[in-house]
Amino acid sequence: xxxxxxxxxxLFRKEGQNVTLSCEQNLNHDAMYWYRxxxxxxxxxxxxxxxxxxxxxxDIAEGYSVSREKKESxxxxxxxxxxxxxxxxxxxxxxxxVDGYTxxxxxxxxxx
Amino acid sequence: xxTVTQSQPEMSVQEAETVTLSCTYDTSESDYYLFxxxxxxxxxxxxxxxxxAYKQQNATENRFSVNFQKAAKSFSLKISDSQLxxxxxxxxxxxxxxxxxxxxxxxxxxxx
Numbered sequence: 001x002x003x004x005x006x007x008x009x010x011l012f013r014k015e016g017q018n019v020t021l022s023c024e025q026n027l028n029h030d031a032m033y034w035y036r037x038x039x040x041x042x043x044x045x046x047x048x049x050x051x052x053x054x055x056x057x058x059d060i061a062e063g064y065s066v067s068r069e070k071k072e073s074x075x076x077x078x079x080x081x082x083x084x085x086x087x088x089x090x091x092x093x094x095x096x097x098v099d100g101y102t103x104x105x106x107x108x109x110x111x112x
Numbered sequence: 113x114x115t116v117t118q119s120q121p122e123m124s125v126q127e128a129e130t131v132t133l134s135c136t137y138d139t140s141e142s143d144y145y146l147f148x149x150x151x152x153x154x155x156x157x158x159x160x161x162x163x164x165a166y167k168q169q170n171a172t173e174n175r176f177s178v179n180f181q182k183a184a185k186s187f188s189l190k191i192s193d194s195q196l197x198x199x200x201x202x203x204x205x206x207x208x209x210x211x212x213x214x215x216x217x218x219x220x221x222x223x224x
Binding site for chain 1: 121145147149154155156157158159162164203205207210211212214215216217219
């Protein structure tokens with residue numbers, strides 16, 4: 001079945017470390033997105049990509065980086081510059097925005 | 113700027129009864145799409161229902177229906193015969209160029 005896979009489900013990061021969250025889709029969707037969700041809050045856009053080898057900053061891109069070398073993959077790196085990275089991270093993809101997004105199951109990142 | 117507002121942080125309803133979640137939005141576009149997503153405790157985002165702005169008829173999906181008032185820029189979600197499995201965060205969203213714009217969410221509690 002087609003879908004989006006995020007891994008790992010839980011991730012722990014030490015202060016000063018970079019960590020990478022994986023997002024893979026087999027839906028043949030062109031667009032992919034990364035969102036951050038804090039407790040009791042809505043979704044905030046980190047980065048998005050509408051095509052391979054191209055991506056754009058969202059509302060809260062500082063301290064994050066992405067790549068889009070393959071259509072299926074859109075990994076997110078949380079760098080040491082991100083001062084408050086503890087959050088739930090959601091990856092989504094879309095073929096046509098008017099159809100909405102398909103979401104992955106999320107990654108819970110905790111700084112220890 | 114386009115915005116989506118959910119003014120009810122939390123709602124509760126007795127099992128088997130009907131509840132309506134509110135959503136208002138602001139846009140200068142004449143043609144757009146509106147969405148309701150559900151996020152249960154598993155945190156998997158699930159598309160509940162979608163409405164095309166140029167369609168007068170309100171969308172319906174089983175026990176879920178919308179009341180779309182284009183002139184008032186209102187897009188409420190009605191859940192009939194509420195079930196325990198409906199307990200979740202509900203997010204309203206609107207398409208805007210390259211992304212969906214999200215409301216802050218409403219937590220729905222179902223009382224047995």
